[in-house]
Amino acid sequence: MEIVEFLTDWAWVVWLVLIALFIVIEMFTLEFTCLMLALASAAGLIVSLTGAEFWLQVVIAAVIAVLLILFLKPPLLTRLAKNADPAKSNVDALIGMHGMVIETVTTTAGQVKLQNGDLWTARTGYQMLSPQTPVVVSSINGAVAVVVPANAPTAQH
Known part of the structure; x- marks a missing residue:
């Protein structure tokens, strides 16, 4: 006790x-x-x-x-x-961002320049995307931007 x-x-x-x-x-x-x-x-x-x-x-x-x-x-x-800042930041800010194909983008490799000026390694689930094709970032997978053609029905604008 x-x-x-x-x-x-x-x-x-x-x-x-x-x-x-x-x-x-x-x-x-x-x-x-x-x-x-x-x-x-x-x-x-x-x-x-x-x-x-x-x-x-x-x-x-x-x-x-x-x-x-x-x-x-x-x-x-x-x-x-x-009261939080509603602005997206980091990877979230890249989703839906427009860009342009710099080097041919395939399902395994390629490069795009985003509207903020960043160059990203990219890949797509579509067929090959030729240089100068407008694209939209659909997701980020590690250090790779997954892009779709800007005129694709699933592209986020």
């Missing part, structure tokens, strides 16, 4: 350590789960200061953690996403 007495007497320290740990982890992850756990740990700390048994502190902290994760985290993430 010494462990139970120790936990009851020093539970506030355990809760403070958990709060600090969760806040530090949250600073690196930025996805609100550890923030919810830190808030639940704060609830456990408050309950421990009332003199409640350690098992009750844990149960209350766990229930609050589940409630916060299920009901507070999703709206926070949604609100955060509303």
Whole structure:
């Protein structure tokens, strides 16, 4: 029973350590789960200061953690996403971009120049695409742009 007495007497320290740990982890992850756990740990700390048994502190902290994760985290993430930059970047910005065939593009090789000036190794699922054929990037596969003719029915404009 010494462990139970120790936990009851020093539970506030355990809760403070958990709060600090969760806040530090949250600073690196930025996805609100550890923030919810830190808030639940704060609830456990408050309950421990009332003199409640350690098992009750844990149960209350766990229930609050589940409630916060299920009901507070999703709206926070949604609100955060509303303020996000809607501009596509990196590979996403290349999908749908127009370009021109520089070297004949086949199902295995070729080269295109995109409208942003970048030269890309390219391939296509179509027959051979001759130089000066306008194309549209349909996907990126590693360092290869998968292109379709700009006048193809599946081309994204």
